[in-house]
Amino acid sequence: ETGVTQSPTHLIKTRGQQVTLRCSSQSGHNTVSWYQQALGQGPQFIFQYYREEENGRGNFPPRFSGLQFPNYSSELNVNALELDDSALYLCASSLETDRQYFGPGTRLTVT
Amino acid sequence: GQQLNQSPQSMFIQEGEDVSMNCTSSSIFNTWLWYKQDPGEGPVLLIALYKAGELTSNGRLTAQFGITRKDSFLNISASIPSDVGIYFCAGPQRNAGNMLTFGGGTRLMVKP
Numbered sequence: 001e002t003g004v005t006q007s008p009t010h011l012i013k014t015r016g017q018q019v020t021l022r023c024s025s026q027s028g029h030n031t032v033s034w035y036q037q038a039l040g041q042g043p044q045f046i047f048q049y050y051r052e053e054e055n056g057r058g059n060f061p062p063r064f065s066g067l068q069f070p071n072y073s074s075e076l077n078v079n080a081l082e083l084d085d086s087a088l089y090l091c092a093s094s095l096e097t098d099r100q101y102f103g104p105g106t107r108l109t110v111t
Numbered sequence: 112g113q114q115l116n117q118s119p120q121s122m123f124i125q126e127g128e129d130v131s132m133n134c135t136s137s138s139i140f141n142t143w144l145w146y147k148q149d150p151g152e153g154p155v156l157l158i159a160l161y162k163a164g165e166l167t168s169n170g171r172l173t174a175q176f177g178i179t180r181k182d183s184f185l186n187i188s189a190s191i192p193s194d195v196g197i198y199f200c201a202g203p204q205r206n207a208g209n210m211l212t213f214g215g216g217t218r219l220m221v222k223p
Binding site: 002004031033035041042043044045048056058090092094098099100101102103104105107 | 115142144146152155159199209211212213214215
C-alpha cells in the first residue's frame with residue numbers, strides 16, 4: 001500500500017465528453033504527477049504539480065489540464081474526449097525526490 | 112525525448128530459476144528506478160539507484176546502476192509464482208519536473 005488513492009476505479013465516457021479524475025497523495029507528499037498508460041506500454045508523463053503549481057508537462061495537448069489543492073490532492077481533467085484517450089490513468093505522489101509512489105489507477109474507456 | 116529500452120520484452124521461466132533483465136538508454140541518467148506492476152494495479156517501487164556502479168538489494172531482488180550511467184540491471188533470484196508481473200525501469204528527467212521516463216517493460220511469467 002502506497003497510501004495514494006484514486007477515484008473512480010473505472011469510467012466509461014463517450015467521445016466528445018469531459019472527464020475529471022481524482023487523486024489523494026500520500027500523507028506528507030507535496031508533489032503529484034499524472035501518467036497515461038496505454039495497454040501494453042509503459043506510463044507516459046502528462047504533467048506534475050508541486051505546491052499547487054504546474055511544474056512540468058509532457059507531450060499532451062491543452063485539453064489535458066489539472067489542479068492541485070492546498071491539501072496536495074489533485075485532479076486531472078480531459079476535455080473533448082477521443083477514442084485514443086482510453087487508457088489507465090495513474091497518479092504518483094512524491095516529496096521533492098525522484099521516488100514516486102503510484103496509486104492503483106483509473107481505467108478510462110472512451111466509446 | 113529520452114527513451115529507455117528494456118530487454119527481454121517477456122520471459123517465461125520455471126519456478127526457482129534466477130531472472131535477469133536490463134534497461135538501456137542513449138542518454139545518461141543520474142537515478143534509476145525499478146517498478147513492478149501487477150494486472151489492474153499501479154506500479155510499485157522496488158529499488159532506487161543513485162550512483163554509478165551502485166548495487167542494491169531488496170530481498171531476492173538485486174539491481175545495479177551501470178558504470179556508464181546509460182544502463183541498469185535487475186536480477187531476481189529463486190523466482191516464485193508471485194514474481195509474475197511487468198517490470199519497468201524508469202529514470203527522472205530533471206529539466207522537466209523530475210518526470211519519469213519509463214521503459215516498455217519486461218513481462219515475467221513463472222511456471223510452478
